[in-house]
Structure formats: C-alpha cells, structure tokens
Amino acid sequence: MASLVIAEHDNKNLKDATAKTVAAAAQVSTPVHVLVAGSDAGAVAEAAAKLAGVEKVILADDPLYAKLVAEPMEKLILSLAGNYDAILAPATTNGKNFMPRVAAKLDVPQISEILAVENANTFRRPIYAGNAIATVEAAPGKKVITVRTTTFKPVDATGSATIEKIASAGDPGISKFVGEELSKSERPELTSAKIVISGGRGMQSGDNFHMLDKIADKLHAAVGASRAAVDAGFVPNDYQVGQTGKVVAPDLYIAVGISGAIQHLAGMKDSKVIAAINKDEEAPIFQVADYGLVADLFKAVPEMEEELTKLGY
Amino acid sequence: MKVLVPVKRVIDYNVKVRVKADQTGVDLANVKMSMNPFDEISVEEAVRLKEKGKATEVIAVSIGPQQASETIRTALAMGADRGILVKTDGDVEPLAVAKILKAIVEAEQPGLVILGKQAIDDDSNQTGQMLAALLGWPQGTFAHKLELGDTSAQIEREIDGGLQTVEVKLPAIMTVDLRLNEPRYASLPNIMKAKKKPIDEKSPADYGVDVTPRLKVIKVSEPPKRQAGVKVKTVAELLDKLKNEAGVI
Numbered sequence: 001m002a003s004l005v006i007a008e009h010d011n012k013n014l015k016d017a018t019a020k021t022v023a024a025a026a027q028v029s030t031p032v033h034v035l036v037a038g039s040d041a042g043a044v045a046e047a048a049a050k051l052a053g054v055e056k057v058i059l060a061d062d063p064l065y066a067k068l069v070a071e072p073m074e075k076l077i078l079s080l081a082g083n084y085d086a087i088l089a090p091a092t093t094n095g096k097n098f099m100p101r102v103a104a105k106l107d108v109p110q111i112s113e114i115l116a117v118e119n120a121n122t123f124r125r126p127i128y129a130g131n132a133i134a135t136v137e138a139a140p141g142k143k144v145i146t147v148r149t150t151t152f153k154p155v156d157a158t159g160s161a162t163i164e165k166i167a168s169a170g171d172p173g174i175s176k177f178v179g180e181e182l183s184k185s186e187r188p189e190l191t192s193a194k195i196v197i198s199g200g201r202g203m204q205s206g207d208n209f210h211m212l213d214k215i216a217d218k219l220h221a222a223v224g225a226s227r228a229a230v231d232a233g234f235v236p237n238d239y240q241v242g243q244t245g246k247v248v249a250p251d252l253y254i255a256v257g258i259s260g261a262i263q264h265l266a267g268m269k270d271s272k273v274i275a276a277i278n279k280d281e282e283a284p285i286f287q288v289a290d291y292g293l294v295a296d297l298f299k300a301v302p303e304m305e306e307e308l309t310k311l312g313y
Numbered sequence: 314m315k316v317l318v319p320v321k322r323v324i325d326y327n328v329k330v331r332v333k334a335d336q337t338g339v340d341l342a343n344v345k346m347s348m349n350p351f352d353e354i355s356v357e358e359a360v361r362l363k364e365k366g367k368a369t370e371v372i373a374v375s376i377g378p379q380q381a382s383e384t385i386r387t388a389l390a391m392g393a394d395r396g397i398l399v400k401t402d403g404d405v406e407p408l409a410v411a412k413i414l415k416a417i418v419e420a421e422q423p424g425l426v427i428l429g430k431q432a433i434d435d436d437s438n439q440t441g442q443m444l445a446a447l448l449g450w451p452q453g454t455f456a457h458k459l460e461l462g463d464t465s466a467q468i469e470r471e472i473d474g475g476l477q478t479v480e481v482k483l484p485a486i487m488t489v490d491l492r493l494n495e496p497r498y499a500s501l502p503n504i505m506k507a508k509k510k511p512i513d514e515k516s517p518a519d520y521g522v523d524v525t526p527r528l529k530v531i532k533v534s535e536p537p538k539r540q541a542g543v544k545v546k547t548v549a550e551l552l553d554k555l556k557n558e559a560g561v562i
Binding site for chain 1 (some may be wrong): 324329330332339406407408411433434435436437438439440441442443444445446447449450451452454455457467470471472473474475476477478479480481482491492527528529530531532533534535536539541542543544545546547548549551552554555556559561562
C-alpha cells in the first residue's frame with residue numbers, strides 16, 4: 001500500500017533523521033509519504049518534498065503541533081493510519097514518545113529502533129544495549145516502526161513531491177507544552193555530526209571540557225561525554241553518549257579520557273573510525289579504537305589544538 | 314492517591330550478556346537477575362511521594378515468572394506497600410504488558426502510574442506510552458523532575474537537545490529517566506518487614522489478556538565485533554593517520 005514517515009524537525013529545518021527514515025521506509029512499503037506536523041512549518045514541508053522517493057508530503061500546520069506533544073500527535077497519526085501499511089518515525093525522543101501510543105491504538109506491536117530491513121515483515125533490532133541483535137518477524141499487516149537512524153543512509157534531496165495541507169485533528173485536551181531549555185550550541189548536533197569528540201571522567205572538571213570545545217570548533221565536531229562525566233556533573237545529560245544516552249555513528253569518534261565501559265561502547269561502537277586518548281594503556285577503549293594514543297590528555301589535547309592550527313584547521 | 318509501579322525482572326546490568334550458540338536468545342542460565350534499573354528509580358519516586366504525604370499507597374506489579382516475586386519484594390523493601398504478581402512463562406511483549414496493566418489500573422484506580430522508560434533487556438521503550446494510549450491518559454516520558462499537583466502534574470523531560478516541561482492532567486503516566494532520583498538501598502529491617510507485606514498472585518487470564526507474542530524472533534546474533542587497531546606514539550602521528558590514512562579529518 002504505502003508507508004508514512006513522521007518528520008523530525010524544529011519547525012524551521014528538517015532533520016537529517018527524516019531522510020534516513022525515508023530510506024528505511026522505502027524498503028518496507030512504497031510509495032513513501034511524509035507527515036510534517038508543526039507550526040509555521042512550510043519550509044520543513046518544502047524540504048521534505050525534495051527527499052528522493054517521497055511521493056507526497058502531508059502538512060498539518062497548527063500551533064498544536066509546534067512541539068510534537070504526544071497526545072495530539074497520536075490523534076493526528078491515527079486519523080491518517082488507515083491509508084498506510086507501515087508508519088515509521090526516527091527513534092528520537094519525539095518518535096519514542098508518540099509512536100508506541102499509535103501502535104497500542106492500532107493493536108499492533110511496535111518494532112523499536114530497527115537497524116536494518118530484511119524484508120517487508122522482517123527487521124533487525126538491537127537488544128541488551130546492542131550486545132545482541134534480534135531478527136524479528138512481524139505478522140503481515142500494519143506496522144509501527146521506529147528507526148535507529150545511524151545505520152541508514154539519508155536519501156538525496158533530488159525529489160519533487162506534492163504538498164497536501166490538512167487540518168488539525170484536534171486536541172485531546174489532557175496535556176500541554178509548558179517550556180523547554182535547549183542547550184545552545186553553534187556546533188552540529190551529536191547524532192548528526194560527522195566528527196564527535198567526547199570526554200570522560202579523566203577530564204576532571206567541566207572547565208576542562210573547553211579544551212575539547214576548541215578542537216571541536218576546528219574540526220566542526222560535536223562534543224559528547226561518557227555517563228561518568230555526566231554523573232560527575234562536568235556537563236549536562238544531553239552530552240551523554242551510551243546505552244543510557246545518545247547513540248552516535250560519526251565518521252570519526254575521538255574518545256578523550258574515557259575508559260570504555262560497555263555502556264559507553266553501546267553508544268559509539270558503530271562509528272567509522274575511533275581514536276582514543278587515555279593515559280591507561282589497559283583501558284578497554286583501546287580494544288575498539290582504530291588509533292590509540294597512550295598519553296596524558298592534559299598534554300595531548302592542547303598539543304592537538306596546536307598541531308591542527310599548524311595543519312591549517 | 315494510589316501510585317502503581319510496574320517492575321520488571323531482568324538480567325543484572327553488570328552482567329556481560331552472551332548470545333546462545335544456537336542463536337535462540339541470550340544465555341540466562343545461572344545469570345544474576347535484578348530489578349530493571351529504571352524501575353528502581355520509579356519505585357524510589359513513588360515511595361518519596363508517599364513519604365511527602367502525596368501518595369496514600371504504593372503498589373508494585375510485576376509480570377513474569379514466579380521469581381519475579383523477588384523483584385516485587387525488592388520494591389516492598391524499598392517502601393512499596395503491597396504487590397501484585399501476574400505469573401507468566403516466556404517473554405511478554407510490551408503491548409500485552411500494557412493490556413494487563415490497563416486491567417490492573419481499572420481495578421486499582423491509581424492517580425499516577427510510574428514506569429521505567431525502558432527495560433534493559435529488550436530495550437523497547439514502549440510500555441508506558443502504550444498503557445497511556447490504551448487508558449486515554451496523558452504521559453510524561455523520560456522524566457527528569459516531577460511536580461505533582463492535585464489535578465495535574467508538571468513533568469520535566471529529557472529530550473534530544475535539552476529539557477522540556479509538559480503539564481498533564483491526572484490521572485497520568487510517567488516514565489522515568491536516570492537522573493530523576495538516586496534509588497535507596499533497602500535496609501535490613503525493611504527487607505525483613507517486606508517479607509510480611511502481601512503479594513497477590515494472578516494470571517494473564519484473570520485479566521482476559523492473551524500474552525502470545527506477536528513478533529516472531531527468528532534469531533539472536535552477536536553484533537559485529539570491532540578489532541583493536543594500532544597504537545600511535547604522538548599527537549602528530551595520530552593526526553597524520555586520521556588525515557592521510559583514514560581520511561576523516
């Protein structure tokens with residue numbers, strides 16, 4: 001029949017996660033339609049219309065959808081669900097929030113955080129924090145799926161889909177958005193950055209993370225952290241990479257002062273290249289690192305900044 | 314207000330998981346099992362609500378094998394008042410769990426149900442949201458902070474990029490993230506007291522729920538392993554490799 005992808009965006013920009021989810025959807029059921037629920041989100045719909053393989057963009061533009069609050073999103077998606085045999089969203093905190101509601105109302109299981117589509121009914125997904133991979137088969141019929149976007153390549157922006165506007169599906173009136181505090185950063189987001197530099201407990205303080213900021217600025221990288229560094233209060237939780245934080249898979253992951261606990265590895269081991277700097281040569285991070293440097297980070301990181309300057313970064 | 318806290322018995326988070334050679338699952342024989350760490354945070358939050366006089370009774374529910382009664386005992390030792398064990402053999406998927414919990418909610422009429430945001434075995438992150446939808450209740454997922462009023466609650470949530478606050482009408486569902494609180498260790502006297510607290514035993518049939526899995530697990534395999542690479546001696550050598558060998562900077 002068709003699949004429906006729920007777009008991830010901030011009402012201005014379409015997030016890369018959407019293009020990756022479209023890639024997954026195209027393997028499940030075609031044609032692919034994209035639902036942009038937002039407020040003043042016309043530009044997002046236009047960006048979605050350019051995604052290769054998308055036949056139609058459905059734009060529900062209403063202040064109700066400005067923050068993708070779960071209860072109105074459930075109602076909106078259910079109002080469209082009859083037309084689709086697969087509904088997919090990226091496994092972001094938005095998708096994880098509203099998609100299980102949709103699945104429950106449709107009386108189907110949700111297939112969470114798929115890594116690969118084997119065929120229209122069979123998917124691979126991580127369990128036990130990625131320490132095992134389950135291949136699961138769903139019964140034919142409607143599917144509700146969240147997509148781990150690190151394993152799908154985004155589709156190109158070469159398409160030209162039509163945009164259809166629809167009205168709000170109404171507010172269930174049981175919840176409302178109150179406010180948010182977003183980390184302000186000029187740098188790319190952790191989950192979509194090509195390069196990530198992360199610090200661990202070895203950083204010793206939040207101030208010392210500024211050393212990583214300087215490298216990040218030169219490499220156009222995002223800054224992350226291990227759970228140990230977050231628990232120690234060095235940086236906020238949204239920096240956290242790992243089983244209990246974000247899962248990233250950049251081209252280059254630089255781990256600084258991170259020992260490499262299983263819980264951290266679960267969040268970054270799919271990175272293309274891993275470099276590690278740690279003064280303990282026995283640190284488990286070196287077992288997964290392509291390039292390991294046994295050194296005191298307080299010497300190595302400033303030196304890296306100097307060397308990068310010399311190289312013209 | 315009653316508070317309902319579902320708790321799941323899972324492989325202990327410190328145990329290194331091993332995939333069975335026949336690829337039918339992970340090896341759980343003689344492996345230490347514990348309460349799902351996120352559920353410990355739920356129990357702690359519920360008990361704190363009771364200590365503050367905001368909750369009148371904390372009920373711990375577990376759906377699983379007979380041994381899940383130990384998980385309920387842990388919750389009772391932390392301060393929950395009574396337990397309900399819904400006995401099942403084999404895996405129960407989030408949707409079936411949500412259906413059983415819905416029936417329990419309808420019988421017990423709690424004002425708040427607090428769940429872990431996900432279980433660390435199947436990593437589904439679904440049950441709380443599904444329960445909310447089946448009940449037609451609002452939800453505050455991935456909670457970082459709870460302010461409970463008489464008719465509504467403000468829940469601060471951990472979202473990608475920061476924190477978000479939502480206001481939900483009660484009754485409501487909350488799923489908890491790691492930083493909501495630090496769960497207590499049960500004291501020995503409380504562990505002894507917990508042995509006397511009641512646990513009701515039920516079956517899914519008592520609630521009219523079919524727990525047959527809807528997803529078929531075809532196989533469970535090891536993730537691809539990474540090989541250790543090379544050690545470099547200097548920062549300059551590291552950057553040279555990253556630039557000229559790997560081509561990533």
